[in-house]
Amino acid sequence: MKLIRLPLAALSLVLGFALVTATSYGADETEAMHADLQKIANDVGAGKDVSKAAEAFAKKYAIEDSMAIFKPRNPSAKVSGIGVGKPGDYTPDGIEGVWLSLGKKQMPPGDLKAKKADLLKAAEHTAAMAEVAKYYAPKKDADKKKWDKYNDEAKKASKDLIEGLKSEDPAKVKTAMNKVTGACNDCHSEFRK
Numbered sequence: 476m477k478l479i480r481l482p483l484a485a486l487s488l489v490l491g492f493a494l495v496t497a498t499s500y501g502a503d504e505t506e507a508m509h510a511d512l513q514k515i516a517n518d519v520g521a522g523k524d525v526s527k528a529a530e531a532f533a534k535k536y537a538i539e540d541s542m543a544i545f546k547p548r549n550p551s552a553k554v555s556g557i558g559v560g561k562p563g564d565y566t567p568d569g570i571e572g573v574w575l576s577l578g579k580k581q582m583p584p585g586d587l588k589a590k591k592a593d594l595l596k597a598a599e600h601t602a603a604m605a606e607v608a609k610y611y612a613p614k615k616d617a618d619k620k621k622w623d624k625y626n627d628e629a630k631k632a633s634k635d636l637i638e639g640l641k642s643e644d645p646a647k648v649k650t651a652m653n654k655v656t657g658a659c660n661d662c663h664s665e666f667r668k
């Protein structure tokens with residue numbers, strides 16, 4: 476008996492360790508999260524209903540991890556941002572930073588055209604996150620109302636951004652970028668501790 480007990484104890488340690496590591500993030504988990512968001516973003520871009528996939532995403536990933544998608548790429552962070560363009564194309568290369576910096580002044584039409592594909596992808600990621608964030612709403616009625624209001628603002632602004640980019644309308648793009656970051660801030664100042 477004594478001889479078996481030791482390997483069993485060792486085995487349970489290994490299993491326990493596996494359980495702990497399964498809930499922490501590594502490059503693989505981050506890659507899976509980015510891929511899951513990309514699928515939702517593609518469907519949002521194609522005008523499809525994504526409610527089921529968005530709900531599943533919110534169940535699978537905690538909000539503090541999924542929101543990190545908006546941060547710059549950083550392989551050593553717990554969850555790296557999904558980034559904008561190819562690494563090195565934008566500084567900072569996080570979605571949030573890009574909306575903040577490009578929203579400061581109207582983009583010259585040639586610049587908008589050159590960045591259109593990258594920004595459209597980032598706008599679809601933003602719209603996808605607004606679909607997901609709906610399912611992180613707090614339970615309390617009054618809080619849920621506010622949450623939904625800010626999130627609807629984010630959803631609408633990201634749709635405007637997609638339209639502005641598609642029609643290459645610099646004024647519309649600038650306004651929408653600022654509305655997007657305004658909605659992020661509104662929700663954060665109320666709900667982000």
Ligand code: HEC
Binds near residue numbers: 570
């Ligand atoms: C409806 C509410 C809501 C909206 C809209 C929202 N967020 Fe958040 N966000 C949160 C909350 C709540 C947290 C804090 C999560 C936690 O740490 O528990 C958060 C956290 C974050 C974080 C920090 C993640 C980390 O690593 O700790 C980033 C970055 C972020 N949000 C970016 C954005 C951006 C960019 C937008 C707009 C495009 C946005 N959020 C819109 C609710 C929102």
